[in-house]
Amino acid sequence: MTSSxxxxxxxxxxxxxxxxxxxxxxxxxxTRIWVLTAIPVGFLFGFFLQKGALCGAAALSEVVVFRDxxxxxxxxxxxxxxxxxxxxxxxAGWVQLAPKPMIWVSxxxxxxxxxxxxxxxxxxxxxxxxxxxxxxxNSMAGLGGIALGIGMVETGPLHGLHVAMLANVxxxxxxxxxxxxxxxxxxxxxxxxxxxxxTGAVVMWRRQRRQPSRLRPDAVPKPFLTRAWKxxxxxxxxxxxxxxxxxxxxxxGRNYPLGVTHGVLQTYxxxxxxxxxxxxxxxxxxxxxxxxxxxxxxxxxxxxPPAKVINWWLVLVVLSLPLGSWASARMSGAVTxxxxxxxxxxxxxxxxxxxxxxxxxxxGCVVGNILSGWALMSVGMLxxxxxxxxxxxxxxxxxxxxxxxxxx
Numbered sequence: 001m002t003s004s005x006x007x008x009x010x011x012x013x014x015x016x017x018x019x020x021x022x023x024x025x026x027x028x029x030x031t032r033i034w035v036l037t038a039i040p041v042g043f044l045f046g047f048f049l050q051k052g053a054l055c056g057a058a059a060l061s062e063v064v065v066f067r068d069x070x071x072x073x074x075x076x077x078x079x080x081x082x083x084x085x086x087x088x089x090x091x092a093g094w095v096q097l098a099p100k101p102m103i104w105v106s107x108x109x110x111x112x113x114x115x116x117x118x119x120x121x122x123x124x125x126x127x128x129x130x131x132x133x134x135x136x137x138n139s140m141a142g143l144g145g146i147a148l149g150i151g152m153v154e155t156g157p158l159h160g161l162h163v164a165m166l167a168n169v170x171x172x173x174x175x176x177x178x179x180x181x182x183x184x185x186x187x188x189x190x191x192x193x194x195x196x197x198x199t200g201a202v203v204m205w206r207r208q209r210r211q212p213s214r215l216r217p218d219a220v221p222k223p224f225l226t227r228a229w230k231x232x233x234x235x236x237x238x239x240x241x242x243x244x245x246x247x248x249x250x251x252x253g254r255n256y257p258l259g260v261t262h263g264v265l266q267t268y269x270x271x272x273x274x275x276x277x278x279x280x281x282x283x284x285x286x287x288x289x290x291x292x293x294x295x296x297x298x299x300x301x302x303x304x305p306p307a308k309v310i311n312w313w314l315v316l317v318v319l320s321l322p323l324g325s326w327a328s329a330r331m332s333g334a335v336t337x338x339x340x341x342x343x344x345x346x347x348x349x350x351x352x353x354x355x356x357x358x359x360x361x362x363x364g365c366v367v368g369n370i371l372s373g374w375a376l377m378s379v380g381m382l383x384x385x386x387x388x389x390x391x392x393x394x395x396x397x398x399x400x401x402x403x404x405x406x407x408x
Contacts, residue, residue: 014225017043017327034251035280035312041245042317045258046130046324048241052234054078055127056366057118059231060392065400074231075371080199081239082257082375086246087189095246097188098255100363100373102178102380105168107362107369111384114358114365115391119399120351121145125260125365128352129318130325135337141345142352143264149356150265155308162361170380180377188377226332242375252313253282257375259368260321261359263314270310280312358391 021040028036049055052074059071089095118124121142123131128146131139152158172182181188229237246257269276329335340348359365362384364373370388373381397403 014331017047017324033280034248035316037244037248037251038313038316039320041241041248041258042320043324043327044241045126045238045245045317046133046321046326047328048229048234048237048324049126049130049321050134050325050328051229051237052231053228054231054234054238055131056124056370056388057122057127057392060115060389061119061396061400064393064396071231074233074235075366076199077232077235078239078242078371079374080196081236082242082371083192083377084196085239085243086257086375087192089243089246091189095250096255097376099177099179099376099378100369100380102170102378102383103166103168103363104170104380104383106162106165107380107384108387109165110358110360110362111387112358112391113354114362114384115388115393116395117149117351117354117356117358118388118392119395121348121355122351124367125264125355125359126321126367128355129260129264129321133322133325134329135335137337137339138345138348141349142355145349145352145354146356146359147264147268149353149358150261150360151268151356152353153357153360154262154265158357158360165361178379180379180382183379191377228332238371242372249313251282252280252311254311254313256368257372258317259314259364259372260318261363261365261368262311263318264356265360266308266310267315267318269308270315273308275307277307277309278312279309358388 021044024036024040028034052071054071054074056075059075062068062071086095086097090097114124118127121128122136122138123142125146128139128142132143153162170178172178176182179188181191184191242257249256249258326335339345355365359369362369364381364384366388369381369384374385
C-alpha cells in the first residue's frame with residue numbers, strides 16, 4: 001500500500017481545472033460540437049462526489065449501520081435543487097422534460113438486485129467510479145463486474161427477460177409517463193416549488209435545534225477545496241451542476257439529465273468492439289441521404305448484425321468523472337492505493353455484476369434513476385428508489401452487520 005500523498009499545489013489544480021472547464025465550453029460554443037461540454041460536466045460531477053463522499057450505497061448503508069442520515073440528506077438536496085433548475089429550464093423553453101415511464105416490474109426487480117449489489121460491491125456505479133480514482137481496489141473490481149452485468153442484460157442472456165419486464169408499463173392519460181405531478185393534477189413547476197419550500201422549512205427547523213459546532217482554539221481550518229465537504233454542500237453543488245448538464249445532454253440529442261449506467265457499458269464497448277454506431281450530435285445532424293440499393297441477380301446477402309450505439313456524451317461523462325474525483329482527492333492528499341483482502345475483492349466483483357444487472361433492468365442507477373429520475377418526479381423511479389433502499393438495507397444487515405436469522 002502506498003501512503004497518502006500530502007495535498008500540494010491545490011491552487012494550481014483549481015486554476016487548471018477552472019481554465020479547462022472554461023476553455024472546453026468556449027470551444028464547444030464556437031465549433032457547435034456540444035458533446036465536448038460533457039467533459040467539464042463529468043469532471044465537476046466526479047469532483048463534487050468525491051468532496052462529499054456521496055455514494056448512494058454508502059448513503060443508504062450508513063442509515064442502518066451508523067444511524068447517520070447526512071448523506072441521504074445530501075442526495076435529497078441535490079434532487080430538490082435539480083427540480084427547481086429543471087422547472088426553470090422548462091419554463092424558458094430550453095428543454096422538454098422527459099421523465100422515465102413507470103416500468104414498475106423492471107424498477108422493482110432491478111432495484112432490489114441493484115440495492116443488494118451495491119453493498120457487496122462497496123458502491124453504486126458512480127460510487128465505484130469515484131472511489132476507484134482514489135485507489136480503492138474493490139471499486140476497481142466492482143467496475144469490471146458492473147460492465148459485465150450491464151452487458152448480460154443489454155446484449156447477453158438476460159436480454160429476453162429484460163424485454164419481457166419492460167412490457168409492464170403503466171401510463172398516465174394520453175399515454176404520458178406517470179409522475180407525481182400527473183397524479184396530483186398539478187403543474188411540474190408548482191409541485192417543485194412546494195417540495196423545495198417544504199425542504200427549506202425542515203432545514204431551517206433543524207438548524208434552529210442544532211447546537212453550533214465549535215472549533216478547537218488551536219484548530220486551523222483547511223481551504224475549502226482541500227477539505228472534505230459536508231454532504232449537503234456536495235448535494236447543493238451537484239444539484240446546480242445538473243442544470244447545465246441537462247442543457248449539455250440535450251444539445252447532443254439526449255433529452256435527459258445526468259446518467260452513467262450505459263456510459264460504463266459503452267466505454268467498454270469502445271475499447272473491445274468494432275461494430276459500433278457513434279452518436280455525438282443531435283439526431284437531425286446524423287441523417288444522410290442514401291441511394292437505394294441496386295438490384296442484383298445474386299442471392300441476397302444476410303443482413304449484418306445491427307451496430308451498437310455509442311453515445312459519446314455518456315462516454316465522455318464516464319471517462320471524465322474519475323479525473324474529477326482524482327483531482328479532488330489529490331488536492332486533499334487522499335490518493336492512495338487501497339487493497340483489500342482477496343476474498344473481499346472477489347465479492348466486490350460479483351457485487352458489481354449484480355449492480356450492473358439491476359441497473360440495466362431498471363434502465364439506470366442512483367444517478368439516472370434517483371438523482372435525475374426523482375427530480376423529474378417519475379413514479380417508476382420512485383419505485384426503483386424504494387426497492388434499492390430495501391435491498392441495500394437487507395444486505396447491510398447481513399453482510400456488514402453480520403445479522404443471521406439463526407442467531408439465538
